[in-house]
Amino acid sequence: MSLQRWLPCLAWGRDYNRETAAQDGLAAMIVTLMLIPQSLAYAMLAGLPPVTGLYASMLPLLAYALFGSSRTLAVGPVAVASLMTASALSPLFPAGSPEYIGAAMLLAALSGLVLAGMALLRLGFIANFLSHPVISGFISASALLIAISQLKHILGISAQGDTLPELIPELLRHLPDFSAPTLLIGALAMAWLWWARRHAKGALMQLGASPTLAANLSKAAPALAIIVAILAVAGFDLGAAGVKVVGAIPQGLPGLALPTLDLDLAGQLLPAAVLISLVGFVESVSVGQTLAAKRRQPIDPDNELLGLGAANVAAAVSGGFPVTGGFARSVVNHDAGAQTPMAGVFTAAGIALGVLLLTPLLHDLPQAVLAATIIVAVLSLVDLGAVLRTWRYSRQDGLAQVVTLAGVLLIGVETGILLGVGLSLLLFLWRTSRPHMAVVGLVPGSEHFRNVERHRVIESPRVLSIRVDESLYFPNARFLEERVNELVAQHPEVRHLVLMCSSVNLIDASALDSLEAIAHRLGASGIQLHLSEVKGPVMDQLNRSDFLQRFGGQVFLSQFQALHCLDPDCVSAPGAGSKGEAGQNRPQAMQDRRQNQDTAV
Amino acid sequence: MSLQRWLPCLAWGRDYNRETAAQDGLAAMIVTLMLIPQSLAYAMLAGLPPVTGLYASMLPLLAYALFGSSRTLAVGPVAVASLMTASALSPLFPAGSPEYIGAAMLLAALSGLVLAGMALLRLGFIANFLSHPVISGFISASALLIAISQLKHILGISAQGDTLPELIPELLRHLPDFSAPTLLIGALAMAWLWWARRHAKGALMQLGASPTLAANLSKAAPALAIIVAILAVAGFDLGAAGVKVVGAIPQGLPGLALPTLDLDLAGQLLPAAVLISLVGFVESVSVGQTLAAKRRQPIDPDNELLGLGAANVAAAVSGGFPVTGGFARSVVNHDAGAQTPMAGVFTAAGIALGVLLLTPLLHDLPQAVLAATIIVAVLSLVDLGAVLRTWRYSRQDGLAQVVTLAGVLLIGVETGILLGVGLSLLLFLWRTSRPHMAVVGLVPGSEHFRNVERHRVIESPRVLSIRVDESLYFPNARFLEERVNELVAQHPEVRHLVLMCSSVNLIDASALDSLEAIAHRLGASGIQLHLSEVKGPVMDQLNRSDFLQRFGGQVFLSQFQALHCLDPDCVSAPGAGSKGEAGQNRPQAMQDRRQNQDTAV
Structure with missing residues (x-):
């Protein structure tokens, strides 16, 4: 075995016969x-x-x-x-x-x-x-x-x-x-x-x-x-x-x-x-x-x-x-x-x-x-x-x-290929150092959250939902802090910030420090940080630190659950969510946006 | 301005007064x-x-x-x-x-x-x-x-x-x-x-x-x-x-x-x-x-x-x-x-x-x-x-x-710091080259999908849902092909494979080639490839190629929508989904798994 x-060759050699030999010979x-x-x-x-x-x-x-x-x-x-x-x-x-x-x-x-x-x-x-x-x-x-x-x-x-x-x-x-x-x-x-x-x-x-x-x-x-x-x-x-x-x-x-x-x-x-x-x-x-x-x-x-x-x-x-x-x-x-x-x-x-x-x-x-x-x-x-x-x-x-x-034509074969590989890796790293981040809202009639700028979604005025489209690691840790600060400044009424981690495949030690700093700063402004859709491997790692005990927020299984818990009125509004919970209809709690809808998927 | x-200094200098000067002086x-x-x-x-x-x-x-x-x-x-x-x-x-x-x-x-x-x-x-x-x-x-x-x-x-x-x-x-x-x-x-x-x-x-x-x-x-x-x-x-x-x-x-x-x-x-x-x-x-x-x-x-x-x-x-x-x-x-x-x-x-x-x-x-x-x-x-x-x-x-x-203690200050930075980046790249991939199923009572090995979820026997926990780019493109092959081989009854792209922040040219190869190979085995939860920036990029026209499958807004469309019976089973659609109750269409539930989040 x-x-x-x-x-x-032991595998194909066992069944080798004259017919196969004739085909191979030709x-x-x-x-x-x-x-x-x-x-x-x-x-x-x-x-x-x-x-x-x-x-x-x-x-x-x-x-x-x-x-x-x-x-x-x-x-x-x-x-x-x-x-x-x-x-x-x-x-x-x-x-x-x-x-x-x-x-x-x-x-x-x-x-x-x-x-x-x-x-x-x-x-x-x-x-x-x-x-x-x-x-x-x-x-x-x-x-x-x-x-x-x-x-x-x-x-x-x-x-x-x-x-x-x-x-x-x-x-x-x-x-x-x-x-x-x-x-x-x-x-x-x-x-x-x-x-x-x-x-x-x-x-x-x-x-x-x-x-x-x-x-x-x-x-x-x-x-x-x-x-x-x-x-x-x-x-x-x-x-x-x-x-x-x-x-x-x-x-x-x-x-x-x-x-x-x-x-x-x-x-x-x-x-x-x-x-x-x-x-x-x-x-x-x-x-x-x-x-x-x-x-x-x-x-x-x-x-x-x-x-x-x-x-x-x-x-x-x-x-x-x-x-x-x-x-x-x-x-x-x-x-x-x-x-x-x-x-x-x-x-x-x-x-x-x-x-x-x-x-x-x-x-x-x-x-x-x-x-x-x-x-x-x-x-x-x-x-x-x-x-x-x-x-x-x-x-x-x-x-x-x-x-x-x-590079291959002008400098040499080996240099050209090494330049190409090095540049590919650097461009990827540079890309991950400035991740795309989207404020997301609830797609009406579903439990799904998408970018408010691309889809017609429902947003809560009290809960800011941010999706980070990258693993959180040292090259983008400080960028995350800055972006969160900017986004919070643009939403002064917000009392909860939920970081939707569906795209986060890693939170390294530097990013953990940044999350602590973010939670600390938000706390000083009266805003509570929460996480949602944290994946198993990332959760395992977070559990090896004391961050989850200390940051004061909750970790929600899904973004919908987070909104459901933090602003129940928002998800129970007509057309929103899908649970059909009893609840006051508060249209003023909703903001409908429709931008670039033709690019929406 | x-x-x-x-x-x-122009900002703070304008309001500078004797009191501030005294504090600064001390x-x-x-x-x-x-x-x-x-x-x-x-x-x-x-x-x-x-x-x-x-x-x-x-x-x-x-x-x-x-x-x-x-x-x-x-x-x-x-x-x-x-x-x-x-x-x-x-x-x-x-x-x-x-x-x-x-x-x-x-x-x-x-x-x-x-x-x-x-x-x-x-x-x-x-x-x-x-x-x-x-x-x-x-x-x-x-x-x-x-x-x-x-x-x-x-x-x-x-x-x-x-x-x-x-x-x-x-x-x-x-x-x-x-x-x-x-x-x-x-x-x-x-x-x-x-x-x-x-x-x-x-x-x-x-x-x-x-x-x-x-x-x-x-x-x-x-x-x-x-x-x-x-x-x-x-x-x-x-x-x-x-x-x-x-x-x-x-x-x-x-x-x-x-x-x-x-x-x-x-x-x-x-x-x-x-x-x-x-x-x-x-x-x-x-x-x-x-x-x-x-x-x-x-x-x-x-x-x-x-x-x-x-x-x-x-x-x-x-x-x-x-x-x-x-x-x-x-x-x-x-x-x-x-x-x-x-x-x-x-x-x-x-x-x-x-x-x-x-x-x-x-x-x-x-x-x-x-x-x-x-x-x-x-x-x-x-x-x-x-x-x-x-x-x-x-x-x-x-x-x-x-x-x-x-490195700093034994070789030198500059070498030590460069070794550390280089190693950090290499370890990150190595990590992204072998991404975590999870077969996901529907969390009962929600529209949320999680890893079947960590959560008690509902799986469809006809639709295989795979979540890739990384951007798809050249170091992991071939790995993706191999893992998909393995997973499909483990699920012989499957007719649809949905790649849940919530963690995919980039599909580069190499990964696009791999996706085409995957779609082609799956098609030869009678399995249709679909995508779900593709983000806006990734979708924009895919639209610059002809992949979406040629791969034969659909791009679903959410994984729930994908399952709802490809295997409606599965999501309408009791306890599953949340739409309350009419539909036959087919318990044999469901598999309940419960593993590592204490690590479930």
Whole structure:
């Protein structure tokens, strides 16, 4: 039972049969065809020899199949993690050097340990602090950055830089050196991939293919582009014409080796490893949950952490670099009918076969085609409309998104994401420090109390009912005191003030002091403070102090009960309340207000 | 009108008359008698020549009288600000050197500009982020640190250090060098001051003094100790016996001079200046509000910021160091009958008279007596019982208090306070990331809904009512999804889920996505999501998205209305609801629970 908790493969492995295997095998073939060019391309994006992308697509898939809980998540190198790898390592070592490759393995190892550690300590909730607007801004900015950084391969020029202010001048400076045949190949590849993504399925169906076959065949477009490009380079000797190619790739499977443990370097890489882990985890879980929901399968965040952790450790010991669950390939895997993580095992076998048989053929693969694959893939991730939608919904969320986006583009990947998270939290804290407070009155014909400025309600002249729309804690404790003072000054006839605590989820020590001060000051003005609708957990805490004994007022179960007790005439007026108590009709005790009634809910 | 907004002195100055002047004058005399020894002592604590304490007690009082809004706050050097000054400057320059004195003036100038800037930008709310437990822990720790740091003067030894781990070994190492006559004077002074603080008033009343006279006379105990000590040192030539004295004090008023503007140094001092400003502001406003409440006078935080800012700038240009409103002296000022800030002007005049006439007499004043004044004053600020009280009320507040206390004692004043504030905020955010959620049911005989586990309520088998006790925002968005899934799984017969939003003060973009996901998943299981008791501001925001059009459910004014609409039989059952609608009595539609009823409110 406990073993199965950490090894979800025991659950699906028990019922594994030939039919499931056939479905997994078909999905694996399609994903393999898609993954080979992607792996090569993302390795290049990470500043690593392309073959390391293939290495990172074998053992990690096996490790995830053992520990991961998603049935259809496809793990491997992804664009954003590759960009973050490059931005963490490029300031330290020359891209592609042995030190750089070793550091990439160490980064994967650190990322794996961070993820596994989070699983064991159940710290998965930390990922929740990456808000959707921050993630969205980060993904859009990263995709733009990736696309622009790959332009150099399309143009056949060299350009260094991790941010727009570095990249753009470099690109402009080297633009005159562009290679015409490279640009031609790159542009053709982009056009083909762009067309295939949009129209290939429709075209294949018009040619008579079934929808499923057409969808699966269209996934082979990048592989086809690669084959054609290799043939073109080899046939026309374009390498001699200045088209940069992948070059010699070591044949055979990667040897297993622990990354060199350099503690200083590990310390330098740790912040990047944490961020890569968190971002990768969020991306994986989002994809995993979306796909799992379609088939009503469970996703356990702790299992995901462990599965991704194991995958990264596996990448580290087999010459790879940080990996995570990819969006596009997981959807393809799911749609192609994958039933279990065994599809990942088959994919790994397919990649291994590719490494053993195909690597000599990849020598003439132009880098421009790989860059085209990346550009077309990542541009679909850019969603600038989301910025507008978020801004329209909430200025605060929109600001966080814009700051993340600008930070990633202009300052750097890690700084941008940290700025976004920090700003989101600060804006929330600032918001809670100036809570909305409403004077509430009784909605006629009910026992419900709402804001007097938005609803047509009945108010008592003797009892002032105030609803505080926030937990009471130190940043807003003094604000509460000031607002209560103001509101009391505006209602000179009031003899009782009821603080309706339906929104108060916490009263901390500072706020307790403020409540005492409020009760004391009100008492000096002949007004009694009461509380209503105090929730269980808050009541438990108040009972640990002597406030309730000393403040002199009552704690009412509901605001209606409070008004019923403190001003019975008000609730028994015609149309008010619902008890039908006998009582004098005192219309002068009521004030009817009707403002903004169209916004009333 | 606008001028009076920033110059409260125009308000009280208009009605100023001879009677008020007499009351202010008497209070000023008593405060002057108290302030002269305190000023000398706190300057020594700040690592400055004692006379700078007198300088800091003249012009700043005039500046505060112009701009401050508190009628009775007494401004000047205080223990905590002096300790913070020493801890900011001692790593940079040797104590008492001209550079040190110049840096203290610069620190006062920065602090003044920070305060004035906060006033103009209306940033006073920042001070609210210092929670009461953090302030209490900080004050207790500072007082302990001050008392221990002054032991060296009582023992007549030298010992450097700003934290306990530095101070304690130094004190122990130099302990054998202690000076017996110094220790005797210091111990006698401490004993006298301690006795005077506790019993002098009673003793004077037994001798026939009126309570007011006795209280005022007892404030002169430190001044008496100083006179006796000076006479003893002069009479028995104790200076030759190793008793360290204050020494030559330059006579005359301080010259006005701008502090040297060293931008590098200013940058280094700025963080300390900000913290000194915030802490000083919080202390002043607390004292000011307490005293103002007694006489029902207004305190405007913005005026206080400007008043304290002006006081610090005045301290900077007249050879002083950071000042703020002191607790003890303000209470004395208030109790002695001060009516307006003119009492501060008179006090300043008294101090100036002292500087002109008395400074030659202070040459033989033993440092041990000043140290005794400090120790007795600050030990009354140590309140370790507060740690226990806070811990009992709230583990989170207690933890923040202990961390602040330990941080100040062991690491440093600024680090300690920043640790406390940071931890308080993190604990709050952590708390909101895992909100309390309750399944609620109808309280019989009312329209009020409460937790089924705490109250005896009526539940509908078809409608699941969930109250979320927190704003919905990114750290808890995923948690909400998971909890809703769990709760729905526990209630398989449910067809409607009503999210009661009475505690939801915000639904941010991430939470909106989660709500859409919840509605979508519930819909796939044949359950309809509804909302109830959505507040006006939240509703306004939801209307800026298309969620309400797309989620398929209804938004009910109240939870009762929701149940009334979705399961009318449930609310019309005997004892339920209060409308008395006709309807079938379906007892099987009700579940009565009664748990923890003694905690029910």
